[in-house]
Amino acid sequence: MPFSAANHGRLRRFVQRVRTRVQNHSNRSHIWKTQMKNNRICCIICSDKSGENVVLSQPCKACMSYWCQSCLSEHCEFATRSITDMPPKCCIALDPRIVLQFLPETNHDRYKRLFLEYRTEAKDRVYCPNSNCTTFISPYEIRKQQISSGECLESKTAVPLNQLQSEVVHRRQDSAMANQDLPIIQCPSCKTEICIRCKKNSHEGACRLEDDPVVAQIRKFGYKRCPRCGYGTRRMWGCSHMQCVCGAHWCWNCERNYNVCDALGGCDNDDDGDDDDSNLEDPEEGTEIADGEAKTDPEETGHNLEGINNPESTTQNLDRGSHAYWERQGLNFGDEPSSMESEETWGCPHDFDQPMEKAGDDLGKQLCWDCWTTIDEQYLKCWMCNLVRCKDCQKLL
Structure with a gap:
């Protein structure tokens, strides 16, 4: 995602502010670090104190609080239940190396798959269309298949230097793949062939991008989808800062990660203005029905029931009404979005500085996300979200 020099500077300043807040929070964390029980440091979750049978660690880079192995393992396992619980976090997301260390080996593949799914925005996700499979296929897997299938493959041949004046690069392009109109991949689990443009089963000819009638109706009613998980959302009233049930913070106006939107100066239309349906009349109060036996005969009720056989004519937007209307109702639509001191990898445009020379730290060697x-040599690290990537994947993606 290209950014101008001005936007690039805004992003850097924003990330620096976030990291300064996290550092200040870390400096205040002595309250947690010195939480004692009988003169011993104890787990912040269960208060088990350190000793011969209890080993404490500090998995969070922000607050440096102490966790016992049991609580940390349980926390990591809980987060791998579904995509909405990802990633395991304290103040910020835990380093994948820590998570893998405290997860049972049987859950490693599931965590890796869910973590890749979490990092991929909903609009870019590809799932196997086979209803008996529905496996998520990561951008890395897609790109790897495209290259290995022959769309664009470069290989260098090692030959004695005395036989060459310059390096020879062989370019191979499979004719069968090159002549296809659509990029086709295989599901790594069930081998179903998938068109990645329409995300359906492979087919001949152009994609038929028919709009789902349900999606079209939802869009008409003023709903939007969370850009991270795709969950349907309706802004009843308030500002454009949204927090989804999956934990993602996003801007209602531009539908981007709120950190990125805020770093770029925010949206021009960042107010409590009404949505497209605000000019409609506010919902009418319910009709009072007299006590007594219910009337089920159409002739007795006097109501026209023609719409029953026509679903479109009976579809109503139960959330219809202006922001002012819903604000007056005094209903609880949940808490205000929480603070955003964590650095989220989803929706990040990813910008890498020069390759890092050191391939390890106090946690050991780095892992490509x-x-x-395991990375033995140089690696790349996004200065905005801390994503770690090997040089091979950087070339691939």
């Missing part, structure tokens, strides 16, 4: 291989 795309291919999950």
Whole structure:
């Protein structure tokens, strides 16, 4: 995602502010670090104190609080239940190396798959269309298949230097793949062939991008989808800062990660203005029905029931009404969005500085967050979200 020099500077300043707040929070964390029980540091969750049978660790880089192995393992396992619980976090997301260390080995593949799914925005996600499979296929897997299938493959041949004046690069392009109109991949689980443009089963000819009638109706009613998980959302009233049930913070106006939107100066239309349906009349109060036996005969009720056989004519927007109307109702639509001191990898445009020379730290060697291989040499790190990527994946993606 290209950014101008001005926007690039705004993003850097914004990330620096976030990291300063996190550092200040870390400086205040002595209250947690010195939480004692019988003169011993104890787990922040269960208060078990350190000793011969209790080993404490500090998984969070922001607050440096102490966790016992049991609580940390349970926390990591809980987060791998579904995509909405990802990633395991304290103040910020935990380093994948820590999560894998405290997860049972049987859950490693599930965590890696869910973490890649969490990092991929909803509009870019590809799932197997086979209803018996529905496996998520990561951008890394898609790109790897495209290259190995022959769309664009470069390979260098090692030959004695005395036989060459310059390096020879062989370019191979499979004719069968090159002649296809659509990029086709295989589901790594069930081998179903998938068109990644329409995200359906492979087919001949152009994609038929028919609009789902349900999606069209939802859009007409003023709903939007969370850009991270795709969950349907309706802004009843308030500002454009949204927090989804999956934990993602996003802007209602531009539908981007709210950190990115805020870093770029925010949206021009960032107010409590009404949505497209605000000019409609506010919902009428319910009709009072007299006590007594219910009338089920159409002739007795006097109501026209023609619309029953026509679903479109009976579809109503139960959330219809202006922002002012819903604000007057005094209903509880949930808490205000929480603070955003965590650095989220989803929706991040990813900008990498020069390759990092050191391939390890106090947690050991780095892991690539795309291919999950251990990095022995140089690696790249996004200065905005801390994503770690090996040089091979950077070339691939």
